[in-house]
Amino acid sequence: MSGSPHDHRSRAGFSRRTFLAAGAAAGAMAAGASASGLVRAEPGALQSANAAGTTLAQVAVPGRARKGGYRKLTQGRGWPLYVRQELAPAHSGRDAKRTALASFVQLTDIHVTDVQSPARFEYVHPIQGPAYRPQEALGTQGAVALVKRINALAVGPFTGRRFDCVVSTGDNTDNHELIELTWFQRLLSGGEITPNTGARDRFEGVQAQGSDLYWRPELASRDIYKDRGFVQIPGYLRAAMRTHRSPGLNTPWYAVFGNHDDQFLGTVPNGVLDWMYLSGVKFDLPGTDPAISQIAGAMASNPSALGPLLGQLRVTGPSFPVTPDARRRPFSPQEFVRRHFDPAITGPGPVGHGFSDPNGPTWYTFTIAPGVRGIAMNTCNSLGIADGSMGEKQLRWIERQLVRYRDELVLVFSHHTSGTMTAALPNPETPGERQYLGDDLVAALKRHPNLIAWVNGHTHKNQMIAHRGADPKHSFWEINTASHIDFPQLARILEITDNGDGTLSIFTPLIEADSAYTADEDDLSAAGLASLYRELSYNDLHYDAELLGKATDRNCELLLTHPLR
Template sequence: MHIIERSRIVTARPDENGWRELLLDRDNNYFGEPPVGVARVIANFVHISDTHICDAQSPARVEYLDRYADPHNPLSKVINSLVGTYRAHEMFTTQVLESMVQRINRIKKAPITLEGIDAVIATGDITDNAQSNELDWFMRIMTGERIRPDSGARDKWEGFGGTIYSEHFWNPEGTPKGERDDQPRSSYGFPVVPELTHAVRASFFASGLEKEWFAVHGNHDALLQGTVVPDDLLRRIAIGSRKFVDLPESEVLKTLQAISESGPASYPDGSLASSVEVTPDIQRDFLTQNMFAHAMSAHGNGHGFNQEIAERGARYWVRRVGAAVVISLDTVNPYGGWQGSLDLAQFEWLIDTISQNRGSYVVIVSHHPLQDLVNGYSPNGLKRILKEDLLVELSRFSNVILWLAGHTHRNKITYFGPDEYRGFWQIETSSLIDWPQQGRIVEVFEDRDGEVCIGTTMFDHAGSIGIDPSHIKLDDVHNLAGLSRLLAVNDWQRRGGPFAIERNEGQPQDRNAFLHLPARLAISHRAASA
């Protein structure tokens, strides 16, 4: 191995409150048959996903809904799902990304082929709430600029855990006089970290990613909380001075049902919610249709995009990376819902692009994995392409060999296709917001027997391990990133059961693995001439 240490971060035994520390252990061996040498490198990628850069003070957030999925809340058994509108560690997303960027910069060669990295692919949910300041923070970190991850007031944290005290959420700086201790600290072992809400808002100079990188559009980059279409009312809430903090329990189930995987989806009724005053900030405005592409195309190589793509409002692209053709899809349903689909024009473009590149191996990258392309909602009646139709069409092409995706926040590897000559490996990589906050090296090459091999190797960001939260260095980005990872693995809603946080790690075959395909290009050439 080269640079990638053969180690893995694991959890220690839980204490009486279920709190678990993190330790370093030996990494698993690779799953699958090792390749017979390396004859030709097709492309080497670093895959990261779901950075969820978060303005955790935004008035447009609906953190208050999340507590109804807490295991001690009576409604949790009725809801029987995660809500996902609050995380104790969502204030650290910029520090985690900076720590990952520094880690990627240290990777000089891929561990199997011992060749360089051709590109870093970030497969969507760049932002958490489709806000312009969140995208600005992401771009500053990736391009190496000074960043202050703060909004609203400059002298205080105007979110949950700061000026908004609630016993249902983590308050890192302790309990104010006259209030009860919060549940995360009293029942689940969460620590007290004085001055933390000041530290996470402090300016720092980002390192900047030193490798070529490309961005993919995700549902959280277009929709409020990844689900609801922004409108004028919601924009006024986002940039305004009132932050909703609670909702009558009689409205909770109806509200959660309206935040659905398929459109239409709706935001809670603000007339029924209690609120507090916060400092307004115009930078919290939502991204419009072409702002994502414009932001990318304005820097360097455009990161997959260009001005022409941005002007026509598209958010998909094709680029040659190494010897592979990389096709990025925009799987967001613009009409709402957190699951994905394709519009007909993009679907036809995809099939045409693959057909034009039959002489090259094709790698598809998207936010949603294939199995989550189930959101067919279309109020104008226009057809949207779902997983079944897409798989049928892709199975016609032998040169499509790999699909990289995120969205599920887990590590998972699956083969899709009717046989070994028509089909592809799909690799889902975990998020940078939930445990295990990992990236993945994906190496695509031909071995000496002529097979196509795909090697995948997981790696962790550079956040500190074994830190004591009560003695953390608050001016150290790696200490803050390490604390984020520690809080993430201790999520009190995901300690066992069907939503156990360990499920995000995947099985051994979903992490470090060798994947194989027979040589395909000769078949593509024959098909093209038929």
């Protein structure tokens, strides 16, 4: 079917016309490369690439600060491309020989959030920043703008190859609530979204009636965010709850399980606080309450202690009433899988979105493109900690797939990174199984030459890691991408090419949502709120510039030896 995402005819013809001219330049510069193997692309290297709509062309940057320090965003210069040669050299002339093998998009850490849920601890955000974000009420509007960007781009900027698929690498929801999963699936497959729970006619979250610990956009009274230059926006909360529509992706999509899809706020053992989801009261402790530090400490190191702490708050408060909503109930891993077989969210497919059986496991294989295979892994440990691990049954299954598809190039996808798979404790979801950590998984993957990349999220930070094996054909890249909830709010295109010289390239251009850089507080349309979503995230009190990663972890060409040649 001509024009479909899987129309692969004449793909090699794109190589000479639309690939980076940086190939030959990088080869000439290789002898002078630094010890780290990094080579910066020359000026003009993007002239033959279609960089429009990516961070190669332009990115959001802060403008002048107003009183309090708040900065409007504006358009800035794009980020450069880096050619990284830690695993293979960049040969001259490869730009004229390349063939496109695959092109897809990675989303990660969207954190679709029911901001009015009583099952949240916003009041600990002075200690645990992710507990509350001023932009989180606009998450679905921001995600729709990202879907629109992906659809508008349609092809990779280096190859011109249509996107084969989109993969969301976990923390698709923030608090594994059924309504959050419903919104996430409608975002990707298309449909109406009404980001409201509880009362139908009013906002019942902390931004309407909480303490001065939060940005309260419709109140004239001060709060710690207004002290930093946030302004009053009448009608903001009603606009945030308004029904809007996602067009859905134009390409098949797949989802990976993350710790926020698995547990209460991604850290609390299932069952300990499940009564909070359907509660009729929402706790809101003032900043002087000593219980805040106790709860924050328990979240970080001893989640099981939260039961008694929150049980006491049921008696003492402080709290305010909210409308119970059955749609807030938590979903299990098995329900997560089954929901992907719902005909209402099939969208561009495939049926099941990669999962093999409605009652099957939370891991699976899928075809990215002919000769290129994906393996979706579940690295979550449900004992009540944010970091991950893997049971023996799943690890052995992954190794069998790598052997089964030995004649294909394989990429594995997970939520956690190799450095955040440190949960050595037993996993209640895999009783009796030994747990393997990040170093164990890296060692296992190195045993299989057809494994070329591990793509993940979780850290909300851009990072590229070269994993060198016993020889060049047993080496692979780990590609970690920033989130779409915290600034810089990115997703990543990955394009895989055969360079015709015994090497592969993986191009990794980052993209932003399709929304105006400079937000207009008077524009409360869905598009205007999407713009405000990004701007608020930059001005969050907990903004962390480290999440951008190094320039050499953003837009890259990653070289590696072709393992099948």
